[in-house]
Amino acid sequence: MSDFETVFSPIVFLDLALLTMLFLVAIAMLRSRHLFGVVMLSGIYSLLSAAFFVSLDAVDVAFTEAAVGAGISTVLMLSGMLLTVRREKPKTPGRAPVAMLAVLATGAALIYATIDMPAFGDPNAPANSAIGQQYVERTASEIPMPNIVTAVLASYRGFDTMGETMVIFTAGVAVMLLLGVGSARGGRRVSDIDAKETSDEGKGE
Amino acid sequence: MMFAAATVAIIAAMVLALVRAFAGPSLYDRILAGNSFGTKTVLLIGLMGFLTGRPDFLDIALLYALINFASTIAILRFFSYRRSREEAS
Numbered sequence: 404m405s406d407f408e409t410v411f412s413p414i415v416f417l418d419l420a421l422l423t424m425l426f427l428v429a430i431a432m433l434r435s436r437h438l439f440g441v442v443m444l445s446g447i448y449s450l451l452s453a454a455f456f457v458s459l460d461a462v463d464v465a466f467t468e469a470a471v472g473a474g475i476s477t478v479l480m481l482s483g484m485l486l487t488v489r490r491e492k493p494k495t496p497g498r499a500p501v502a503m504l505a506v507l508a509t510g511a512a513l514i515y516a517t518i519d520m521p522a523f524g525d526p527n528a529p530a531n532s533a534i535g536q537q538y539v540e541r542t543a544s545e546i547p548m549p550n551i552v553t554a555v556l557a558s559y560r561g562f563d564t565m566g567e568t569m570v571i572f573t574a575g576v577a578v579m580l581l582l583g584v585g586s587a588r589g590g591r592r593v594s595d596i597d598a599k600e601t602s603d604e605g606k607g608e
Numbered sequence: 609m610m611f612a613a614a615t616v617a618i619i620a621a622m623v624l625a626l627v628r629a630f631a632g633p634s635l636y637d638r639i640l641a642g643n644s645f646g647t648k649t650v651l652l653i654g655l656m657g658f659l660t661g662r663p664d665f666l667d668i669a670l671l672y673a674l675i676n677f678a679s680t681i682a683i684l685r686f687f688s689y690r691r692s693r694e695e696a697s
Binding site for chain 1: 612615619622623626629630632635638639641642645646649652653656659660665668671672675676678679682683686
């Protein structure tokens with residue numbers, strides 16, 4: 404391991420507060436049966452994780468998280484919710500010891516794996532010392548682009564980025580077909596509308 | 609020191625908005641909680657930039673404010689659309 408020591412800063416308290424709130428929101432999302440509340444909570448979850456990414460200096464990831472998580476997917480989930488009922492069916496509290504055991508074991512293994520991770524900001528970490536350093540040194544001469552992240556995304560791994568864009572385009576077309584965007588009946592069978600509105604509107608909000 | 613105090617205050621406000629989002633009996637409580645939580649995130653990111661001595665993050669906070677505004681409008685439009693369709697039928 405390296406001899407790099409992480410500097411203790413007051414930002415640690417900020418990270419702790421953000422992570423605690425993330426944990427609380429996740430628990431509340433699991434326990435709520437009110438689907439609209441869950442959609443709003445997932446938007447809040449994205450905003451919180453975006454703030455946490457900013458505090459980790461991953462500003463571009465944070466921005467994607469805020470735009471996709473809090474913006475687009477909230478709207479997508481709402482439009483999906485409008486095609487179904489607004490409340491999840493109450494489920495009897497299930498006993499699933501095998502699933503619980505699998506989740507706990509996976510979580511423990513993941514936490515155990517973080518012990519071997521390099522410290523945050525460690526200059527000797529593989530990400531900072533090996534090939535990353537090459538990109539930092541050579542981008543300025545090889546690609547006339549002031550931002551190194553943009554140069555890596557659009558030029559060094561341009562084909563990968565193009566494939567990613569195609570995947571996202573396909574997913575967008577599929578979601579639009581599922582939701583029936585632009586069709587007069589809005590993606591549902593005509594007979595569904597009457598049955599849903601008589602059963603759903605009685606409960607009200 | 610002033611920035612640290614402001615950050616603590618923002619986090620307290622975030623917790624209060626979270627309580628409303630968890631408990632909020634009506635739909636509009638939850639929308640308002642989500643919207644005000646977005647505003648708190650914008651303020652927090654701005655403060656984080658000043659806390660770490662790099663106020664360049666202020667532009668990002670401004671963009672977040674834009675996203676927050678647009679998504680709240682989008683959410684509210686879903687409900688106005690639903691209501692107008694119900695009245696027509």
